[in-house]
Amino acid sequence: MFPLLAQLILIVIASICKGKHENTCNVFPKDQYIEVGSDTKVVCHSSCVPGKISWTLNKRVIDESLSHTINSSHTVLSLRNFTEHSATVLCRSAATEEVLGGTTIRTYSKPSKISCILDYDNQEAGGVPELLTCNWEHQINPSKDINYTVLSASWLHPFQSEICNSRVTTCTSKYKTISDKILLFGDFNITVRAKSADFEAYSETQDFTSYHIWKIVRPKLEVTPRPDSLLVKWTQMDSSTESQCFCQVKYSKAINERTTEWVIDKALNCEDKGEMIIDKVDSCSTYKFAVRCALAEAPWSDWSLEKKVLTKLNMTDVKLRLWRKVAEPLKNGLRTVRAMWTGIPSTCQDTFTYMIKQQKTGENSTQTVCGNATCDVEVNQDAHRITLTVLQNDTLPVEDSVYVPAVGESLPQVTDIQTRNYEGVLLVSWKAPIQPVSGYMIDYTHDGNQFHWMETKYTNVKLIGLLDKKPYNITVTPLLDGRTGHGTQALQICSRVGDPGNVSIVNVEAYDKSAFVSWDVTTQKECSDAVVRYTVFYTAQNGPQLNVTADGKRQYISLKDLTPDTQYHLYVQATARTGSTQSSEWLFITKRFDPRLVTALLVCGSISMVLVLSFGLCCAVQWKKFKDKPVPNPGDSSVAGWSLASHQQPFSIPCESHYDRVYPEGPRRKSTPPLPKGRNPTRDQMEEYTVPDIVPSPDTQNKDPAEPGEFNPSSPGESTALLLLENNQLSPYRSQSSVEAAVQGTGKQSKHVAVKQQEKTGPATVYVTLDMFDHGNRHGREIEAEP
Template sequence: MYFLLVLPLIVTGAISVHEGQKKECNVVPKNPYIQAGSDTRIVCDSSCVRGKVYWTLNNKKVVHESWTSAINSTHTMVTLRNVSVPQATVQCHQEHTGDILGGTIVRTYQKPSNVSCIWHYRNGSSLVVPELFTCTWEHHVHDQEKINYRYTVFGRSQLRASQLEICSSQNAKRCTSKNLSGYVSLVGNYRFNVTVRAETIGNNHWEVYSDPYEFNPRHILKIESPTLTLKAFSGYLLAEWDTSTTSDKHYCQVKYNEEVINKILEAGEKGTMTLKNVESCTYYKVSVRCAWEKAPWSEWSREETVLSQLNKRDVKLRLWRKVAEPDKNGARKVYAMWTEIPSACQGTFAYFIQQSVYREHEIQVDYSRTLCGNSTCAVIVSEDACRVKLTVFHNEALLAEDSVYVPAVGETGLPQVTNMQTSTLKGVIYVSWDAPSQLVRSYMIDWTHDGHRYHWKESNSTSAKLSGLPYKKPFNVTVTPLFDDKTGLGTQALQICTTVAAAANFSTVKVEVSDKSALVSWEMEQQDVCSGVIAHYIVFYGTEQGPQLNVTVNATQQEVLLKDLIPYTHYSMHVKAATLTGASESNVRHFNTKTFDPRFVTKLSVIGSVIIILVLSAGLCCTIQYRKFLMKPLPDPGLSSVALWPSGSHQKGMFPFRLFTYPSESLCARVYMDESRLTSAPDTSGPAFTAKPHKRADEHEEISTLSPSKECTTLLSEGSGQLSPYRSQGSVESPTQSTGKEFESLLPVKEQQLTASLAMYVTVDMFEHDQAG
């Protein structure tokens, strides 16, 4: 309504401004806020263009002609009805060109809703009339921008016409009046209504009021929480509480161990409740709350905790026994077991075991008692049948007793179950059997995984489910039929595991890498009885970019050679052990293939080493031989000449030939000259002689009895006189006879009878030297 009154003024002002200034197109008002569900009008000034205009709402053309109207030739108005969207974009366009002449964003706001109020007490208050008044409400704000709000709660009663401000808050959709003493008349016994105002703080100020909400003071009064006392008795608990308002009918709730029980209290009735069906020696937590009819619940009272007492009816010993094999004297050890009384139970407990022996159809009671522990006891019994009796005392008073039958050694005719079968699923063992032909009262099932700690339960059917068992443990299960006065024989099933593991875990995984292959080997941890049997292994491998490959290996093999790998490439691999019940996998291993084959490098290194050794050895040998050649003593050929030794006709008995050698040479290096060539004329130039030794037929090996060194020494000593190894050319006899005698003294007689021959030392340039002389 206010906008309709000022609209002509806005239009008139826009026209006057337009006439005094340059023509500009625009849209008014700019970015208005309106209440959701209301109407609004937008005016477009099109004086800057000629022709008609059209409107778009959220980029869609407004086609309803009833929405638009022309004020004059330059101003057009569009009416938006019942706007409920959070925001809407309105634009004015020139009809021919479609150009935008102006636009605005219309935003909506909502009024507060769902207002509720509570009249309540301050914590620990002792006042009769509640002094706090709290109201809450909802206010949906769709604007994405941050807007600050101030909320105010107003109240008006039937006795007062004017509104009273109760409380206020900023942004929070909740406020509390902490002192309602001035508003007692407002919330007395009369109905009143509450209104919440929301207003913005800052620019774009606007405000909106909620609808009025009417309240009855009795329906919004939240009474104080009760005061609770709790007592424990044998078999039940007793809860008692007081409230500040007992003059009116009210409702209460008692909560214990998450269970809630309702109770209606009439005016003046005291709050009491008996809590039955409680377990013995168990801690219970109890609290209570109350409220007037149609009023909100009070706060829960302080939680009280109490320990329930032992109830004799709850004691069920469920006595059972396991009988060991008899010794050589027939004595047997019986392990008695029973359900332990909860340790939380207060008082003193005593457990005793007695025996009653069956002999000759009579029962002989042994009045001696064995003091036992809390849940197990071991006693020695004879080979006769007997009954073991357990007696429990609580604070020296009889609490409970139970007995169980123990068959005699070799007792026949006792029934037992047949066709016993077991299976497991998700850690639960299922047992079934066939009943014996005799009438059975029930069956006792006991089971153990270590032979020391037993669990047992009684069943009336021919099947049982054993749950709550440890993971991956082998169990022995026994089923024994029970009768009214006796016990049958037990039947034990085959050992069964709660869960069969896929396989044992991998202990080690090794990879030996080459350039194009990798040898993968692995070892498994020791398998236990509940580990699955490995059917085969699967080795998965691959590069980061390439596909994952795999190879399957039988269960007896724990290594595989991965072939056709890419040199100098990063690979990842892991091994999977597959069984019939699942699989277990090793950790992922990473390795890099080598650039070259390590074996090729090794071979090349060995061959290279051998070649180097051979070359070094050959060089060393050549060096040694060359050094020997350089160190060999040779005479100077320029100072030598050909010398002829005297013939045998001049010196009888002398050694028939003369030797010339290097000091270090042996006889094999000597040069001999034939005797026939020695008779040549003295003036004849010395030809090149071919000298070689020859012997007579009767010559023996002892000719050369002198060692080369001694022979050479002798010959050199000869030359110390007029005879010298280096003589002038010509055939000259030795002038001295002593030389021949020396040879006679040195050589054997046979050697002196050898055919005379001459030996000479020859050099290549001897003749040249002679000619030159």
């Protein structure tokens, strides 16, 4: 107090002396660091302004009672029990509120709440502790660098000495020699000094007793399993003291992090070994154990290394739960029964013997040695009882039995099974049978090999702990006293329906203003949800995103109103009730012109070209046939000579007609033309004529040929009709030999002998003009060749 007052007096005197020469205003001292809760004073030099002054602390007006005036130009502000972490004090003119000067006051605290522990650097060693670790609290400005020093004094060294230094609020001192360690026994005190560039503070001196802060080493633990309990032993490593120790044993069943943890306290001499028996543990279960100890009034040691142990099976606690699944009878009438049981944990490492005994009512039983989980046996259509026996060494066996009803046996059966899934849980309900039952057994499986079952007295049950997104088969069987009814199986249901399958775009066929998109969905999970709708999202370059929707049954769509010669980004999203999946992105570019128009033109052009080529080829073939077919000249025919003969020797025509009929001949024959009546031909006049074959008309082929020289008169109408028919179906010309043949025949002087029939040949096409017999007469003559 007195040094601070002397300092203020000197400041005031200096200010007064200086004020004689100049009128200045300011606040002194600047930037103070004071201890929290201490008092301080601030002087305001106000010679630059007349009148009173006022003070503000962090913009709050300070009561005038805290300040007093020394003279007309100096005012002192007294602040008591100052606790602000940092504050700004301003001196103002009371008349004008003008700021005359200011200063910043910061506070610091001294270290407090010191705690120390005697510990070990090596937890496997015992004896005298070798480490002294002290901690404290200090509220300071985090931006300041503080150096801490721990000072200690004991009954052997009454004056404090430095034992460690630190820049944080903890410090450890290591005692290596025996003489140093002796200092730790008995009573000693600790003081912490905090020093920075602006302040230096000392904590209050804290007294300690070594036995109260001695943290002994952690114990060593051993756990031994027994048939019905666990034996826990631990060894205390510290043997340098005969004081009493307190120990804690904690253990828990290793199922999950939320398993209940048990802690048991036990007091013993620190030199003795600890021992404890833990009973009432579950069979074939894993337990975790740890132990710690402490001296009286001292902190706990570290927990020992954790030990895990698997308990043994206690046969007295085994409660078998036997069940069976009965398959449909085979052709030979036998049924396969799968016996399943629980009650013996699968984690048990002991050796067990499982026996299945099947017994038909009123007959002897048969036994089968089985595995450790399931066993299949065969029974006929009669009722049976199956018994499971479990043996372990010399212990008493454990048994359970189940009933297998006969085929067609009158037993109760549930009806109307309803199933529903909700967030991975299956809810099953059914209608009870008319007959009274004692309960129901519900068995369920997702693969037909691994079964789970549970018993209930109600007509509904909740199945939990199922595999995610797996289909389950559920069967409900009523239970009677000592017997079971017939099981009823529900429809298969998934534990939870998942997202739809993966969507993949199959093809995008782009045109100028449209595109055809097709996709496919691959279902990789058994319980994927059905797709409700598909949405195709497509975006042009620098354009908005558009979309079209298709129902879940269609996996294709056409995009319309696209921009030609533009790149588009495309992907397909499949949406179900449970979620949605989308395909990877697909890029395509629309055509500048519609490719279908070019294709249509090419197809039409190709078809037209084929038709033209086909037509030209047909014409060429027909022309070649026409050109290659020989066409005889009627002027070269032997009939041409008949016209001349007719002028000399006219025929006698029985019946005249404007149009004489020409009849086609049969097979080609050699004949002589008939002679005119009243004339007897001479030998020289006898000429041999060769008449070509003439194809008869269809209506005359089956008629008898006319006699030689016989003429058949006909009406003009009939002649015209016959000519028209012959023009359509037969050649309009008569078959005849060429002129050359006739000339050769007349040139020979031969006798007219019986005409020999020529060999038959194929029909030939000939041409005959009606005026070749008479150049002057336009009407033809009816000529009939003899057969």
